[in-house]
Amino acid sequence: MKLIIGNRAYSxxxxxxxxxxxxxxxxxxxxxxxxxxxxxxxxxxxxxxAPSLGKVPILWEGDCVVWDSLAIIEFLVDRVGREKFWPExxxxxxxxxxxxxxMHSSFAHMRRELPMNxxxxxxxxxxxxxxxxxxxxxxxxxxxxxxRFGSGGDYLFGTxxxxxxMFAPVVTRFVTYGVKIPPFAAAYMEAVLHRADVVEWIxxxxxxxxxxxxxxxxxx
Numbered sequence: 591m592k593l594i595i596g597n598r599a600y601s602x603x604x605x606x607x608x609x610x611x612x613x614x615x616x617x618x619x620x621x622x623x624x625x626x627x628x629x630x631x632x633x634x635x636x637x638x639x640a641p642s643l644g645k646v647p648i649l650w651e652g653d654c655v656v657w658d659s660l661a662i663i664e665f666l667v668d669r670v671g672r673e674k675f676w677p678e679x680x681x682x683x684x685x686x687x688x689x690x691x692x693m694h695s696s697f698a699h700m701r702r703e704l705p706m707n708x709x710x711x712x713x714x715x716x717x718x719x720x721x722x723x724x725x726x727x728x729x730x731x732x733x734x735x736x737x738r739f740g741s742g743g744d745y746l747f748g749t750x751x752x753x754x755x756m757f758a759p760v761v762t763r764f765v766t767y768g769v770k771i772p773p774f775a776a777a778y779m780e781a782v783l784h785r786a787d788v789v790e791w792i793x794x795x796x797x798x799x800x801x802x803x804x805x806x807x808x809x810x
Contacts, residue, residue: 593618597795598708599707602759603759605758606759610663610666611662613675613752629757647659658695660690679739689756703717704766708766708791709796711765727758729772734745735753745781761779765779
């Protein structure tokens with residue numbers, strides 16, 4: 591398999607696709623294409639990005655092309671089994687899938703006003719009411735998952751699964767912008783940030799030579 595990703599510092603969706611591939615345990619080659627640079631535009635016009643319309647991440651295996659992080663997760667589920675990515679309990683699995691789907695489709699204000707940048711931290715930022723409401727929603731989801739299904743470990747549903755992969759870039763955003771969080775969420779975030787694959791992603795991001803200025807200034 592080959593996984594095409596954008597800059598590790600900025601690309602939250604690439605982080606999700608990469609963490610999913612790592613979780614699968616399957617071997618894969620990775621190719622980083624700097625977002626918005628000359629190489630990015632050239633590759634968008636080539637066969638590697640078709641038919642994804644220039645999106646990252648993209649997973650290739652033979653003639654099969656899968657783009658979109660959630661689709662990559664489900665493709666890998668088919669390859670290695672559901673137990674690698676989703677809780678065994680049916681009720682927990684239903685909630686985990688719902689949370690992952692909500693993360694996938696929602697929180698537009700947070701995405702826009704608090705862009706991912708794992709190389710920067712700010713003491714704190716002033717949040718708009720819209721972003722505050724989305725953060726409260728995320729924290730409520732985390733609290734419900736931990737209370738109902740998280741007793742078996744440090745993650746949302748006890749053991750690391752697809753929904754943690756989907757929320758991992760949110761954890762980095764909360765750190766970057768100094769978002770004030772309750773103790774239960776701080777403990778969960780610590781577990782995510784100390785997971786080996788997440789540590790590796792963040793460390794690799796520090797060595798990237800590319801800078802996108804629009805993501806380098808304090809937001810909100």
